[in-house]
Amino acid sequence: MPRLVDTGPVLAEMMPMSSRRLTVTLGAIVASVACFLVGMLHCGAAEPTTARRKETRPERTPAERDATARQLREIYRGDPATWPAPSVDPGVEWREVGLLQPVVHPESNPASTAKAELGKTLFFDARLSASGKVACVTCHEPGLGWADGRAVSQPQGSGPARNTPTIRNVAYQSNLFWDGRAASLEQQAEEAITNPREMAASRDEVVRLLSGSEGYRKLFADAFPGRSIEFARVVEAVACFERTVVGGRSRFDAFLKGDAAALSDGELLGLDLFRREARCLNCHHGPVFSDGLFHDLGLSFYGRTQKEDQGQYAVTGDPKTNGRFRTPTLRDVTRTGPLMHTGMFELAGVLKMYNAGMATLKRYDYQRDDPLFPVKSPHLKPLGLNRQDLVDLAAFLGTLEEPGHPMRPPVLPDLGDAGIAPSP
Ligand code: HEC
Ligand code: HEC
Numbered sequence: 001m002p003r004l005v006d007t008g009p010v011l012a013e014m015m016p017m018s019s020r021r022l023t024v025t026l027g028a029i030v031a032s033v034a035c036f037l038v039g040m041l042h043c044g045a046a047e048p049t050t051a052r053r054k055e056t057r058p059e060r061t062p063a064e065r066d067a068t069a070r071q072l073r074e075i076y077r078g079d080p081a082t083w084p085a086p087s088v089d090p091g092v093e094w095r096e097v098g099l100l101q102p103v104v105h106p107e108s109n110p111a112s113t114a115k116a117e118l119g120k121t122l123f124f125d126a127r128l129s130a131s132g133k134v135a136c137v138t139c140h141e142p143g144l145g146w147a148d149g150r151a152v153s154q155p156q157g158s159g160p161a162r163n164t165p166t167i168r169n170v171a172y173q174s175n176l177f178w179d180g181r182a183a184s185l186e187q188q189a190e191e192a193i194t195n196p197r198e199m200a201a202s203r204d205e206v207v208r209l210l211s212g213s214e215g216y217r218k219l220f221a222d223a224f225p226g227r228s229i230e231f232a233r234v235v236e237a238v239a240c241f242e243r244t245v246v247g248g249r250s251r252f253d254a255f256l257k258g259d260a261a262a263l264s265d266g267e268l269l270g271l272d273l274f275r276r277e278a279r280c281l282n283c284h285h286g287p288v289f290s291d292g293l294f295h296d297l298g299l300s301f302y303g304r305t306q307k308e309d310q311g312q313y314a315v316t317g318d319p320k321t322n323g324r325f326r327t328p329t330l331r332d333v334t335r336t337g338p339l340m341h342t343g344m345f346e347l348a349g350v351l352k353m354y355n356a357g358m359a360t361l362k363r364y365d366y367q368r369d370d371p372l373f374p375v376k377s378p379h380l381k382p383l384g385l386n387r388q389d390l391v392d393l394a395a396f397l398g399t400l401e402e403p404g405h406p407m408r409p410p411v412l413p414d415l416g417d418a419g420i421a422p423s424p
Contacts, residue, residue, distance in 0.1 A: 053356075054384035065388075069265035072272050077260060086281040089379055095286035097275075099256050100248045103171040109186060109236045111243065114222035119241025121219060121410040122234060127419065128206050129199035136192060136199075136238070139164045142407040145335030146245060151343030153197065160309040161197075163343030166336045168402070169329055171243040172288045178325045178341040180294060181315045185239035186232075193235070203231040208418060210234070215413020247331050252399040263399055270396025273389055278354065282379040283327045289400070294324035295377040298359040299340055302374050303367070309341065313372070323374030331400045347397065351390045357382035 060068065076083060080096045088094045105111040122128065126135035139148040146168045152161040162178055170176070170185065182188035192198045193206065210216040211229045220229050223237055247253075252271075254262040263271065274280045283291050294312045300323030301307035313322035325341050339345045345353070353359070358380045367373050385393070 054382040056386050057384050057389075059386045059388045065265065065269070069268055072268045073260065076268060076271065080256070084276070086275040086285075087277065087279045088282050088285075092282050092291075092379070094281055094291070097281070097285060097289060098287050099253060100169065100172070100246060100287045103243050103246060105240065105243055106184070109240060111240055112223065114219070115224070115237050115240045116244050117241075117410070118219040118223040119237035119239070121216075121412065122238050123241055124409050125412055127412070127415060128193065128209060129201050131200070134199050136189075137409075139198070140167045143404070145332045145402075147336040149337075151338050160307075162309070162341045163338065165328055166332060167242055168245050168247050169288050169331055171246065173290065173292055173326075173329070175292050175294075175326050178328075179311050179315050180326050185242050186235045189235040189238040189242070190231075193238075206234060207231055209415055210418075212418020213413050213415045216415075219413065247402045250331065250400050250402050252396075255399070264395070266392045266395045267399050268396075269389075270392035270394070271399075273385070273393050274396055277389070278383055278385060278393055279379065279381065280354075283377075284330050289330035290327040292326065294321060294326050295379070296323040296374045297325070297340075297380065298323070298361060298374070298376045299325075299342060300374055302361060302372075310372075311341070319371035320375070322372045330397060332402045334398050334401045347394055348390070351393055354380070355383045355385050355390060 080098050083096070086094065086096075123136040123140075126133050126138065129135065139150075139153055140146045141148055146166040148164045151163060153164050165178070174183065176182040176185065176188045182191060193201050194203065207229055210220070217229070220227075220233065224233050227233060251262045251267075274284075283293070283295055285291055296311075300309050300311055302323060310322050312324040312326075313319065315321075333339070334347065337346055339347065339350055358376060360376060361374065363373060
């Protein structure tokens with residue numbers, strides 16, 4: 001069984017409080033520090049690509065901090081095109097972080113107010129699910145950053161259970177799900193409605209229910225004039241609604257629009273760290289803070305049958321992609337935790353893991369020729385950031401939070417006689 005070798009003190013911090021309390025005693029902390037040091041010696045030999053620990057850079061004095069923040073205010077005052085170049089590795093096709101542009105709806109599913117309204121109603125309607133109790137909104141809750149606050153969604157059926165991502169700004173993502181198995185929101189909605197772990201509904205049953213409802217017949221007629229109620233229209237409406245769920249009102253957006261006071265000194269220092277010393281732009285770039293690509297961060301539980309999640313490999317069948325997951329957006333990330341596809345981490349822990357260059361798997365002899373041995377992304381390196389830096393980085397991510405605007409739930413149409421399940 002593979003062992004994580006360079007996670008010692010990080011491991012304790014990165015777990016959510018509740019599990020930390022259970023598992024980490026003072027003795028364990030001491031032991032894990034020892035482990036960490038031993039691990040550092042080992043990791044170079046175990047996997048040649050593993051970077052070594054980097055010296056933590058000294059903290060700034062309050063006066064130095066003030067002076068740096070003043071300089072950064074000047075540097076970051078103008079258009080992002082004038083900002084200093086970020087620290088990205090050669091070959092990375094990065095885009096600057098910035099304001100979200102208006103969503104482009106696909107030609108095959110043009111937007112209309114009526115269609116989005118129908119989609120919203122369907123999104124909130126649990127009566128379409130097999131149990132009558134699960135709707136999209138059950139797991140993508142507006143008040144919880146359009147996620148669900150749980151570690152992973154209820155495991156049912158086969159395959160790995162995963163953390164629920166936000167659907168805010170999902171219109172800007174071209175590879176959907178943690179593993180990229182859906183290429184469009186239409187395809188994704190179809191899977192969510194029929195997936196036994198989510199709504200577990202049958203296409204025919206959904207169409208039967210909706211066709212029997214006068215209220216829904218009216219909503220469909222407005223959204224799709226002259227078309228009959230079909231399952232394909234259902235997923236188009238849901239996808240159309242999802243494309244209207246966009247952000248862009250965060251303090252960082254206000255800063256980008258020219259309100260210099262929208263970011264505090266610490267947040268500004270955090271922005272600069274994010275783009276440069278912390279190297280985050282290697283993967284979290286562009287207006288949604290995601291490259292839309294897949295990377296291995298060493299979190300796939302390789303070799304542990306019960307827990308292993310092969311990520312993109314299950315979709316591509318290409319061994320090189322084992323353990324890779326799609327880079328999530330960081331907009332509103334302070335409200336969509338717990339984090340990562342495993343839902344095992346809180347923000348402070350995630351930042352500590354990045355600072356350590358993420359965990360590295362030790363390759364055992366019998367795994368030497370395993371083509372599925374996950375290879376951690378070469379963009380991850382120990383960063384040497386100090387405690388203050390990590391606080392600033394977290395503060396910057398906090399500026400991506402969207403202001404809370406509770407969404408008024410739609411009025412669900414009466415299902416009429418169709419709402420009564422047919423006798424088997
Ligand atoms: C039981 C909880 C649950 C329900 C119900 C649910 N989802 Fe999800 N949703 C998830 C989880 C978990 C994932 C990630 C799954 C994965 O990547 O394998 C996800 C992923 C998504 C994604 C992809 C997001 C991204 O960034 O790639 C979209 C879009 C989405 N869901 C929309 C919907 C819609 C629309 C519905 C209703 C038709 C729905 N979900 C119902 C839990 C749920
Ligand atoms: C090699 C590409 C890469 C780099 C560099 C990178 N990330 Fe990530 N990030 C990812 C991927 C991929 C995930 C999802 C991994 C998973 O769940 O297995 C992720 C997840 C996250 C999450 C959790 C988001 C969520 O919704 O669960 C946060 C927060 C985060 N990254 C912040 C950062 C910060 C801050 C930096 C810079 C210190 C950074 N990342 C650098 C690729 C990267």
